Amino acid sequence: MTDTTLNTLFDELREWRDAGWIRSIDLAFVEFLQQAGEARNEVLLAAACASHEAGRGHTSVNMNALQTEPESVLNLPPENRYSPNCTAPGGLFRQFGVNLETALTQSHCVDVEGNGNQPLVLTGGKLYLRRYWQYEAFIERDLQLRMSDRPVTNDDLLKSTLAKLFGQAGNGNNGDINWQRVACANTVRNRFSVITGGPGTGKTYTVVRLLTALQHQTLFLGLPPLRVSLAAPTGKAAARLTESIESELDTLRGDAKLASLKDALDSIKPEGKTLHRLLGVKPNSRTFKHHADNPLRTDVVIVDEASMIDIEMMTALLKATPKQARLVLIGDKDQLASVEAGAVLGNLCSGADQGYYHTETAQWLQQVADIADFPTELIDDNGERRLQHVVKFRKSYRFFGPIADLANAINRQDDAAVQQELEQARNADDEHSVQLYEVNSLDAPEFTELVRGSRSSPRLESFNHFDDYAKAVLDANTDFQILTALREGPWGVKAVNQKVGDILGVNANSWYEGRPVMVTKNDYGLKLNNGDIGIALKDPEHGHLRVAFPDQEHGVRWVLPSRLTHIETVYAMTVHKSQGSEFKHTVMVLPDHDSPVLSKELLYTGITRAKERLSLVGMFALGLNSKAC
Numbered sequence: 001m002t003d004t005t006l007n008t009l010f011d012e013l014r015e016w017r018d019a020g021w022i023r024s025i026d027l028a029f030v031e032f033l034q035q036a037g038e039a040r041n042e043v044l045l046a047a048a049c050a051s052h053e054a055g056r057g058h059t060s061v062n063m064n065a066l067q068t069e070p071e072s073v074l075n076l077p078p079e080n081r082y083s084p085n086c087t088a089p090g091g092l093f094r095q096f097g098v099n100l101e102t103a104l105t106q107s108h109c110v111d112v113e114g115n116g117n118q119p120l121v122l123t124g125g126k127l128y129l130r131r132y133w134q135y136e137a138f139i140e141r142d143l144q145l146r147m148s149d150r151p152v153t154n155d156d157l158l159k160s161t162l163a164k165l166f167g168q169a170g171n172g173n174n175g176d177i178n179w180q181r182v183a184c185a186n187t188v189r190n191r192f193s194v195i196t197g198g199p200g201t202g203k204t205y206t207v208v209r210l211l212t213a214l215q216h217q218t219l220f221l222g223l224p225p226l227r228v229s230l231a232a233p234t235g236k237a238a239a240r241l242t243e244s245i246e247s248e249l250d251t252l253r254g255d256a257k258l259a260s261l262k263d264a265l266d267s268i269k270p271e272g273k274t275l276h277r278l279l280g281v282k283p284n285s286r287t288f289k290h291h292a293d294n295p296l297r298t299d300v301v302i303v304d305e306a307s308m309i310d311i312e313m314m315t316a317l318l319k320a321t322p323k324q325a326r327l328v329l330i331g332d333k334d335q336l337a338s339v340e341a342g343a344v345l346g347n348l349c350s351g352a353d354q355g356y357y358h359t360e361t362a363q364w365l366q367q368v369a370d371i372a373d374f375p376t377e378l379i380d381d382n383g384e385r386r387l388q389h390v391v392k393f394r395k396s397y398r399f400f401g402p403i404a405d406l407a408n409a410i411n412r413q414d415d416a417a418v419q420q421e422l423e424q425a426r427n428a429d430d431e432h433s434v435q436l437y438e439v440n441s442l443d444a445p446e447f448t449e450l451v452r453g454s455r456s457s458p459r460l461e462s463f464n465h466f467d468d469y470a471k472a473v474l475d476a477n478t479d480f481q482i483l484t485a486l487r488e489g490p491w492g493v494k495a496v497n498q499k500v501g502d503i504l505g506v507n508a509n510s511w512y513e514g515r516p517v518m519v520t521k522n523d524y525g526l527k528l529n530n531g532d533i534g535i536a537l538k539d540p541e542h543g544h545l546r547v548a549f550p551d552q553e554h555g556v557r558w559v560l561p562s563r564l565t566h567i568e569t570v571y572a573m574t575v576h577k578s579q580g581s582e583f584k585h586t587v588m589v590l591p592d593h594d595s596p597v598l599s600k601e602l603l604y605t606g607i608t609r610a611k612e613r614l615s616l617v618g619m620f621a622l623g624l625n626s627k628a629c
């Protein structure tokens, strides 16, 4: 390998950086390796790819796939960033013509045993940045420990509590298994568990019953109530969790049949926090107040919307959660993973559709959850231990009809069913909950009409207090939301916000009354979280603009625009940013070309944000079809 080719590689990587293919940090990492004495092009390029992948949410990169199909593995060139100055990665790897894995094992920058301190780790054919490998290894060890022993439970008491809470026996009237009851039993039995299910499958409904069953076990022994920590990755999701639990608790407390569980029900305090707040984030730092040496003082930690937890946050959560506590993750495994690295929930639930329960697990669940017949197709004595801790909900109580059918068809990658749903929507009247706007540009009058016709706002004169009006405006803002698959380009979030601003006759990037904004970075001083949405309003009494944000305690909190440094106008947001939220009418803008970004998880997540109505805008058929194939 000559210096000339090494220079050429760095020239090439600089071109990649300038064209936005890789980040400056990816290039800096490779320069660091070179300064540390690594001179082989193939090792340096593989390192650049591992760093680039970490930036795209992947903790490692598979060496075989990198050599055989680098463009699709790396998504290079990225969306709308073709550059005549850049050679695609396949071209570079072909030039080197060596086996990557062999080259990496010979590098002093690569650790193949996992017990050194090199910046890269190669294991199982995958190349990791050491930090991510350490997180993965820690999570694996920690969970194995949590799964290796169980809290003491009174199975007879649990069985009778579940019978009271769920009424019907484990197999419902139509023979369906009551998976909610099964999940409660399994979660009481274990120190670590996962409950996964799509929209409206009753995850929150189950949390309240689970807490009741747990508290009843404890109070029955004459012990003080368990200390419970409820959390979610975003402020919005935490607020939604609190509200749903409060309302479900009211129902249960008012149910005369549950009088014997009154003490357990009364001991539940629904107070959801963001994970950052629960762990005690230290401003401008990656560390938390609570960690292995100062764990949370809690007996049960329940985290909702767990699909948004990245590998670094999961590590922090496990470090802060006492080993004796119960840790329960709840979420929809089919949703997009976090934008940060690591699909924690997806990986934990991999295989959950097929169960893989051991006979012992199935027999215990059958007995305690009172199931007549545990489905034999879900039993496999060779199933992984982690799957004994996972329960998947298989029935929705709220999410039906064309929106759900389309989401499920995409999730199953069933092209024929996707086509059928699209065809039905194409031929349906205005009442159909899925509407198609097949336009080849957002300049199309149909898009203008959709935007103008769907935005409504409460009338100020209907309210006695300005705060009540502001609260109503904030609530109405969730009635209609545009989502985009992409950030850049004519179908990306920036262009759509600009376009909606034009349609409404405002400059979307300036301050004006009615401007909806999303916070893009946590601001601990202002107590605002990344993803919080506010609206600029002018109180006639003060006469100046202030931004109203929802507030759990006071309904509304006011912030001056000048204090908001990290915000974006949010007529449209990316599907990634929409996770954990639902909107009555969701508009999904899809590009006119297929893109690796249009994964089935992204389409499923976007579509399942729609509570009552879904409008698909763009030349979406192409994108939807190719994902469903």
Ligand SMILES: Nc1ncnc2c1ncn2[C@@H]1O[C@H](COP(=O)(O)OP(=O)(O)OP(=O)(O)O)[C@@H](O)[C@H]1O
Residues within 6 Å of the ligand: 180, 197, 198, 199, 200, 201, 202, 203, 204, 205, 206, 244, 397, 398
């Ligand atoms: N077993 C059940 N019997 C009757 N109603 C139920 C049952 N399970 C859930 N529901 C109802 O279905 C609706 C959706 O339940 P819930 O909000 O708990 O679902 P979820 O999985 O948390 O939904 P999402 O993920 O969309 O927030 C609620 O109105 C709830 O009361």
